[in-house]
Amino acid sequence: MSDGNLAPGRDGRRFDFEALIHEEKVHRSLYTDPDIFALELTRVFGATWVYLAHESQIPKPFDFFQTKLGLRPIIVTRDGKNEIHALYNRCTHRGATVCRQAKGSTRSFRCPYHGWTYSISGELAGVPWREGYARDHKEEGQFNLAQVPRVESYRGFIFGTLNLEAAPLIEHLAGVRKPIDDWLDRHPGGKVAVCEANRMKFKGNWKLAYDNSADGYHVIFSHRSLLMMENRFSPDDEKGMSFYKQHPDDGPIRVHYYGNGHHFKDKRPTLANHPGAMWQIEGKHPGMEGYEAELREKYGDDADFYLDLAAGIPMNINVFPNLLILGNHIQVLEPLSYTETATTWYGTAVVDEENELNGAVDAINALRMRTQEQFPLFGEVDDLTNFEEIQVGLGAEEDPWVYMDRGLGLPDRFTEKDGVITGPATDEVFMREYMKHYKKLMMANPTLSISRGGSD
Amino acid sequence: MVTAPANPSETSHYITDAYYTDLVKVFADWDDSAQLSHDTVVQQRAQAMLYQEARYLDQGKFKEWLDLFAPECAYWIPGSWERGDPRREITFAFHDRRQLEDRVYRLETGYAWSQHPASRTNRLVSNIEVFQTNRSDVFMIRSNFNMTEFLNGELRPWVGYAVHRVQQTGEGTFKILAKQVNLINCDQNIRNPSVTL
Numbered sequence: 001m002s003d004g005n006l007a008p009g010r011d012g013r014r015f016d017f018e019a020l021i022h023e024e025k026v027h028r029s030l031y032t033d034p035d036i037f038a039l040e041l042t043r044v045f046g047a048t049w050v051y052l053a054h055e056s057q058i059p060k061p062f063d064f065f066q067t068k069l070g071l072r073p074i075i076v077t078r079d080g081k082n083e084i085h086a087l088y089n090r091c092t093h094r095g096a097t098v099c100r101q102a103k104g105s106t107r108s109f110r111c112p113y114h115g116w117t118y119s120i121s122g123e124l125a126g127v128p129w130r131e132g133y134a135r136d137h138k139e140e141g142q143f144n145l146a147q148v149p150r151v152e153s154y155r156g157f158i159f160g161t162l163n164l165e166a167a168p169l170i171e172h173l174a175g176v177r178k179p180i181d182d183w184l185d186r187h188p189g190g191k192v193a194v195c196e197a198n199r200m201k202f203k204g205n206w207k208l209a210y211d212n213s214a215d216g217y218h219v220i221f222s223h224r225s226l227l228m229m230e231n232r233f234s235p236d237d238e239k240g241m242s243f244y245k246q247h248p249d250d251g252p253i254r255v256h257y258y259g260n261g262h263h264f265k266d267k268r269p270t271l272a273n274h275p276g277a278m279w280q281i282e283g284k285h286p287g288m289e290g291y292e293a294e295l296r297e298k299y300g301d302d303a304d305f306y307l308d309l310a311a312g313i314p315m316n317i318n319v320f321p322n323l324l325i326l327g328n329h330i331q332v333l334e335p336l337s338y339t340e341t342a343t344t345w346y347g348t349a350v351v352d353e354e355n356e357l358n359g360a361v362d363a364i365n366a367l368r369m370r371t372q373e374q375f376p377l378f379g380e381v382d383d384l385t386n387f388e389e390i391q392v393g394l395g396a397e398e399d400p401w402v403y404m405d406r407g408l409g410l411p412d413r414f415t416e417k418d419g420v421i422t423g424p425a426t427d428e429v430f431m432r433e434y435m436k437h438y439k440k441l442m443m444a445n446p447t448l449s450i451s452r453g454g455s456d
Numbered sequence: 457m458v459t460a461p462a463n464p465s466e467t468s469h470y471i472t473d474a475y476y477t478d479l480v481k482v483f484a485d486w487d488d489s490a491q492l493s494h495d496t497v498v499q500q501r502a503q504a505m506l507y508q509e510a511r512y513l514d515q516g517k518f519k520e521w522l523d524l525f526a527p528e529c530a531y532w533i534p535g536s537w538e539r540g541d542p543r544r545e546i547t548f549a550f551h552d553r554r555q556l557e558d559r560v561y562r563l564e565t566g567y568a569w570s571q572h573p574a575s576r577t578n579r580l581v582s583n584i585e586v587f588q589t590n591r592s593d594v595f596m597i598r599s600n601f602n603m604t605e606f607l608n609g610e611l612r613p614w615v616g617y618a619v620h621r622v623q624q625t626g627e628g629t630f631k632i633l634a635k636q637v638n639l640i641n642c643d644q645n646i647r648n649p650s651v652t653l
């Protein structure tokens with residue numbers, strides 16, 4: 001490979017990703033090198049579509065919600081014409097943030113430092129004492145807030161990229177749209193509303209969480225305490241993630257790789273084929289017996305359908321690099337540094353505008369809040385600990401390889417159809433494939449750009 | 457037919473819509489200074505209970521800690537500073553009796569990696585105020601806490617105020633009907649939230 005293909009770091013460093021990423025293993029520096037992280041902030045969190053927010057977080061005109069694109073502070077806004085923008089939260093005067101509230105509703109953002117004011121769509125609307133300037137900043141588009149030049153939504157999920165050459169979002173998502181559709185379509189109106197979250201962070205690289213996102217191999221080990229807890233009343237019970245017991249690769253769970261780093265672990269085939277089957281395998285949650293009895297009395301057989309809406313659906317849909325839809329959660333990964341990551345598990349609620357659920361929606365959501373809280377509190381914490389311990393282990397320089405070869409080279413383990421690779425529950429094929437995509441991104445060097453909104 | 461009363465350690469029948477409604481209501485407007493109790497016996501009893509609770513938790517005596525709660529109880533850590541309604545919002549934690557026992561069971565399996573080895577904790581409890589309610593045997597106790605957790609070679613702070621809704625029992629002690637823990641950083645991303653507050 002010519003030196004021109006090597007990716008740059010500080011002090012003239014060059015990274016040869018062909019040497020760092022092999023099919024069976026990747027080098028520790030992907031997790032431990034701050035220069036590689038710095039490159040990721042443009043080549044991944046910049047050059048490809050990144051999840052920003054959900055439309056239900058800015059339901060009305062003039063609503064806003066703060067998020068990040070990599071480390072860039074972003075305000076996602078809905079303007080008066082219902083158009084969605086992803087504005088840089090960075091005053092064009094001297095750089096202060098113009099918005100300091102996590103979310104809300106406003107006609108304009110006024111910078112607290114010298115009072116420059118911007119509209120909800122980012123246009124500069126006012127500069128105090130402008131007679132003191134030789135120019136009219138408002139006439140020049142360059143003083144509007146910077147914004148992410150491409151913002152597109154798929155069924156409520158808002159993504160942005162700084163890469164004008166990127167394929168349209170819908171093409172980029174490709175096959176992973178199908179599980180997202182399935183996940184949404186079980187709800188009335190085919191949608192959900194995002195609510196508060198279980199918010200955690202860990203001292204480890206963000207990819208440790210993405211590596212784990214479709215990992216069926218860790219479940220009975222990392223989550224052993226949760227599995228024991230969920231089945232403590234009757235050891236033969238098949239609550240929670242019990243379907244990983246014994247030999248999960250002989251069972252019906254499949255992992256699918258769709259390209260562009262996206263994958264999906266489908267645990268739905270483990271469900272019995274009748275309404276109420278999802279509710280049946282839920283662990284024990286506050287209020288479940290009382291609410292269930294009430295729903296059954298009021299709605300008879302329909303109650304099973306309603307109870308399934310309160311249960312987590314056994315799907316893990318992972319949209320590279322930062323959106324993990326699992327159970328009823330929308331989990332968002334946010335890299336904080338090469339060795340620290342925030343992971344926010346937004347809950348989702350059922351919305352029933354047409355009263356398709358005959359008044360059951362409030363009871364469903366009261367149960368659904370509780371079913372969603374259990375895994376972050378009693379399951380994810382153990383994974384996060386293991387991620388942190390990997391980061392510690394990777395401090396060992398002389399032993400640099402991280403292996404992901406489970407399934408590799410075994411005959412008849414995978415099928416490939418219409419560009420989708422499918423393998424058994426515990427296979428690491430999804431890691432190998434997403435790492436190939438990551439390598440491609442890290443070796444490419446597309447032009448990133450911003451826009452300055454309407455007056456461009 | 458007479459059915460045996462449900463055992464809240466095994467089934468959760470008492471957490472109903474009416475229970476939530478009442479819980480949200482009694483945790484909304486309780487801290488009116490005019491309702492402060494000046495009964496020193498009640499104040500001492502409240503202080504003794506909070507100190508005992510802090511000690512049990514610091515000592516990892518979780519079974520003893522559970523015994524401080526009434527059979528039908530709630531343990532609520534809101535996920536937002538405005539607290540919200542747990543029926544419509546994800547909380548930091550919302551446990552009924554059974555899930556409190558789940559929490560303790562999990563910690564004692566020996567496989568809860570987030571608490572393996574277990575955190576060492578040290579709790580300071582202060583600013584204790586007891587408020588009367590419209591029931592003569594039920595009080596709301598507000599206290600500040602400052603807990604330091606030692607985990608993985610590091611000290612980590614947990615700070616906020618707790619509100620205990622307690623009922624006086626015949627034996628002159630309190631049972632906790634509901635405990636609300638308000639972390640000053642409840643709406644932030646927190647590292648390893650597996651310690652018990």
Ligand code: FES
Nearest residue numbers: 091093094111114
């Ligand atoms: S930095 Fe915003 S007005 Fe000066």
Ligand SMILES: [Fe+2]
Nearest residue numbers: 219222223383
């Ligand atoms: Fe896990």
